[in-house]
Amino acid sequence: QLVESGGGMVHAGDSLQLSCTASGLAITNGNIRWARKAPGKGPEYVSSANTGGRFTTSRDSAKNTLYLSMNNLRPDDTALYYCTSQSLGVSGPGTQVPVSS
Numbered sequence: 001q002l003v004e005s006g007g008g009m010v011h012a013g014d015s016l017q018l019s020c021t022a023s024g025l026a027i028t029n030g031n032i033r034w035a036r037k038a039p040g041k042g043p044e045y046v047s048s049a050n051t052g053g054r055f056t057t058s059r060d061s062a063k064n065t066l067y068l069s070m071n072n073l074r075p076d077d078t079a080l081y082y083c084t085s086q087s088l089g090v091s092g093p094g095t096q097v098p099v100s101s
Contacts, residue, residue: 002022
């Protein structure tokens with residue numbers, strides 16, 4: 001099971017860190033990644049590469065947690081953020097991040 005936390009409304013330019021805590025499986029297994037689903041758009045994986053370096057991921061094996069650090073947030077980053085593993089067939093419920101201009 002994967003459970004996300006840390007979302008909430010922010011303003012453009014703010015930073016935010018999300019957490020994805022795993023239970024019953026190791027956070028290092030199964031290529032668990034961050035993804036997001038914006039209103040009216042399809043889901044997409046989130047990475048440093050497709051956010052211009054504004055978003056980075058990190059892991060804490062001791063806490064069995066995956067983090068998403070988001071900097072310089074923009075209104076078009078508004079989405080439901082969730083962690084997921086296609087190989088394990090598991091996704092968390094997600095956490096909402098609305099970004100106001």
